[in-house]
Amino acid sequence: xxxxxxxxxxxxxxxxxxxxxxxxxxxxxxxxxxxxxxxxxxxxxxxxxxxxxxxxxxxxxxxxxxxxxxxxxxxxxxxxxxxxxxxxxxxxxxxxxxxxxxxxxxxxxxxxxxxxxxxxxxxxxxxxxxxxxxxxxxxxxxxxxxxxxxxxxxxxxxxxxxxxxxx
Amino acid sequence: xxxxxxxxxxxxxxxxxxxxxxxxxxxxxxxxxxxxxxxxxxxxxxxxxxxxxxxxxxxxxxxxxxxxxxxxxxxxxxxxxxxxxxxxxxxxxxxxxxxxxxxxxxxxxxxxxxxxxxxxxxxxxxxxxxxxxxxxxxxxxxx
Numbered sequence: 001x002x003x004x005x006x007x008x009x010x011x012x013x014x015x016x017x018x019x020x021x022x023x024x025x026x027x028x029x030x031x032x033x034x035x036x037x038x039x040x041x042x043x044x045x046x047x048x049x050x051x052x053x054x055x056x057x058x059x060x061x062x063x064x065x066x067x068x069x070x071x072x073x074x075x076x077x078x079x080x081x082x083x084x085x086x087x088x089x090x091x092x093x094x095x096x097x098x099x100x101x102x103x104x105x106x107x108x109x110x111x112x113x114x115x116x117x118x119x120x121x122x123x124x125x126x127x128x129x130x131x132x133x134x135x136x137x138x139x140x141x142x143x144x145x146x147x148x149x150x151x152x153x154x155x156x157x158x159x160x161x162x163x164x165x166x167x
Numbered sequence: 168x169x170x171x172x173x174x175x176x177x178x179x180x181x182x183x184x185x186x187x188x189x190x191x192x193x194x195x196x197x198x199x200x201x202x203x204x205x206x207x208x209x210x211x212x213x214x215x216x217x218x219x220x221x222x223x224x225x226x227x228x229x230x231x232x233x234x235x236x237x238x239x240x241x242x243x244x245x246x247x248x249x250x251x252x253x254x255x256x257x258x259x260x261x262x263x264x265x266x267x268x269x270x271x272x273x274x275x276x277x278x279x280x281x282x283x284x285x286x287x288x289x290x291x292x293x294x295x296x297x298x299x300x301x302x303x304x305x306x307x308x309x310x
Contacts, residue, residue, distance in 0.1 A: 038200035039200045039201065039202065039205070041200075042192070042200055042201060042205045043204060043205055043208070046205055046208040046209055046212060047208050050208070050212045051208060051211060051212055051215070051293055051297075054212075054215050054219070054297065055296065055297060055300060058297065058300040058301055059300060062300065062303050119271075120270075120271070120274065123197045123198075123274070123275065123278060124197065124198050125196065125197055125198055125199060125200070125202075127200070127202070128196050128197055128202050128278060128282070129274075129278070131202065132202070132203075132277070132278040132281045132282055133263060133274055133277065133278055136250075136261040136263075136277075136281065137261060139246075139281065139285065140246050140247065140250065140261065140281075142285075143242060143243050143246050143284065143285050143288050143289075144243055146288055146289055146292050147239060147240065147242070147243045147288050147292065149292060150239045150288075150291065150292030150295055150296065151239070153295070153296050153299060154236070154239075154295060154299065157299040157300075157303070158299075
């Protein structure tokens with residue numbers, strides 16, 4: 001992953017950047033599988049590596065550009081990202097230890113979901129039970145967000161075509 | 168892409184299995200990893216693959232814009248409809264317990280339809296975005 005990230009940062013060929021970000025997504029999916037988050041890994045592999053790579057390649061084709069100009073002053077962005085990274089790492093120090101069973105997140109509602117989900121919903125995959133049943137409102141909201149994004153893209157790109165036809 | 172014979176043959180072989188896998192992910196999401204969102208994305212990916220190999224006009228003939236746009240809205244409406252069905256049967260909004268005589272069975276039914284709604288919207292949106300992106304150059308050329 002580190003290799004992919006460094007190559008991404010140094011690469012000026014946009015085609016290679018798109019392909020490398022697909023590679024990065026696949027590696028991220030493997031990491032998520034290793035962390036036992038199979039549902040998230042599946043989403044990452046299909047959305048991050050699949051669809052978004054295809055869409056980015058499409059965008060690249062539309063722009064007709066395959067090289068970016070080297071940035072004039074990479075120092076300011078570098079400083080900003082280093083500062084953000086430092087703040088995030090500082091925040092990490094305050095978190096409970098990795099996979100600590102006594103961490104607050106594992107003691108709030110998670111035990112109830114794990115113990116009662118199969119009995120209450122009859123669905124052995126607790127992730128699905130939580131997403132669709134316990135957090136039904138959240139998922140409805142998410143679906144609405146996806147819907148809104150789609151409608152937004154339709155509205156934006158449709159209008160351009162309409163203007164062209166009107167001329 | 169018209170002339171890559173190997174690619175076309177492989178695509179024809181693989182796409183049915185991709186769609187089948189999407190259905191597996193959709194309906195087996197209760198028992199294994201997966202669910203509506205993943206299944207929707209896989210369906211869209213299969214169709215985008217088809218569009219890339221066989222050309223956008225062919226794909227638009229197989230899955231017309233009208234169908235895709237209907238899917239975008241139909242999924243959300245289905246999801247919201249499941250919520251309203253819970254209301255109509257005397258429960259709260261998005262209450263699945265009342266959807267069947269047996270509460271556990273009701274949960275199962277509610278989750279199933281909700282996931283179907285998510286899959287329809289997600290695949291519709293992804294496909295629509297791809298159609299619009301891929302169709303741009305053609306529109307510019309025509310103008």
